[in-house]
Amino acid sequence: MAMLLEDQHKNYELFRDFLSTALIEKATQPEPKARRRAKSKKVTESTASRPTSENSLKDAEDLADFVEYIAAETFESLPGELKTLDYYAYSKDGDLQDRYALPFTGADVGALIPSLDPSITESLQTYGITHEDRQGIDEFLAPVLTAFMASISKLPPAPSSTKKTVTALVKRGWHREEDLQNVAWLCGACHRFVHHFASHEELARYYYTVDLLLEQDEIVQFAKWVGRLRWKGR
Template sequence: MAERIPPDEQSNYETFRDCLSEPILRALAAPVENPKKKSKKKRASKRGKNGETRLEEMGADGKADGADGESEESAAEDLGEFIDYLSSIIFPSLPDAVRTLSYSKFKDSPHLQERYSTPLSAPCATESLNTIPPLAIDSLESYALLPPTSDPTDQHNFFTPLLTSYISAATSPPPIWSTTRTAECELCGRSWIPLTYHHLIPKSTHERVRKRGWHTEDRLNSVAWLCRACHSFVHRLAGNEELAKGYYLMELIREGGVEGEKREVVGKWIRWVGGVRWKSR
């Protein structure tokens, strides 16, 4: 049964929920690799045809399974409730120190720094993984986000990056671009979830950008504020160099690049993920 989140942990809970939503949305948006095998569990685990994604099978494109806009909205709403439910049973099970992490606590505590610096040590990751309720594992298996009867390795591969992402977010100092922060994700428009900053010209490309003269110096540190799901989506959309050359403005990202070659992909993502939300707690 889901537990009520204490007020002093609410902010971290929302951060954790956002971190959890990112791998789930990424997994459901990925093309299905094996079209022959079919699951008898939830529709999210069905196998598609011709590279169809699980989102499309759930009605995420407004067409799959004969669905229309209403089924698209219903699928997004169901998934939002699933993410909220899953977060509400996993987060309270985490160690107290993990649930209450903050930048100020972390920087003032050598013990916390030793224990929870990323990448997480094997003992720290194992301790946290051992607290995950079996009900959460069963739920992830029902959505084919973990294989049936998943072994510890499968669970480690899912939960350790999630915990790392959450701990990094909870202990990070306020970014120097905080004054540019928007009230909603600049891609999907959701205003009820935490935001991250995305370097519109990836930092790893700055030296090459300068040498090739792709952009002026004043543009190099421009950022956009995106939810984690959209942030991850943008980095799946193109490699860093391609992002620097063709996606260096939010307008270009929304249009699918300079040539508009990925406009349909971006549009489909925005329509679908924009409807994934959770109820206020």
């Protein structure tokens, strides 16, 4: 990957967070139980291409390297304007809004990054992240790029919106006002995963502390992996 320019770091880190969430979800999914089938010595193409135990991402160090590699190579293939785009530039340019209308589809991804290195496709297939017959790389990247684009083109929240949220929580009797001073500091990847896991209302009502979140198996599994990724400390 070419060296990132100073004004590209923020968007790269955002993109890597969204991509890592998608990759980790795929990599940590339990393997489906094999169906019983009639005995046959014939090896089909689908069987031959299926990832083996040697091609797994169960080790956190390997997963960290894999996330970094896929994120870096894919980000480099994005249009240059997306690498530095922010809300203020996006909101003033109607052409950008038309060109990057959301949500992205697989076809949109193919048009956005036509020069993506074929080794990325091969790597994702090797580790069972994508499958040509079920979900190709364009379909896999579509929600990742949609989330990334939505994030960089979104208006930053106004200070008053936080006050309104606090008032609503107190009025509904879910929390005492003094309890709302507690803040859970999460990294970007964990923050986005938590909001993917539950809605704002569910988080405010049922999962309003780190301890409550960690009672959920899905959160524990994600935290176990992402907490050991080396790039978090950079």
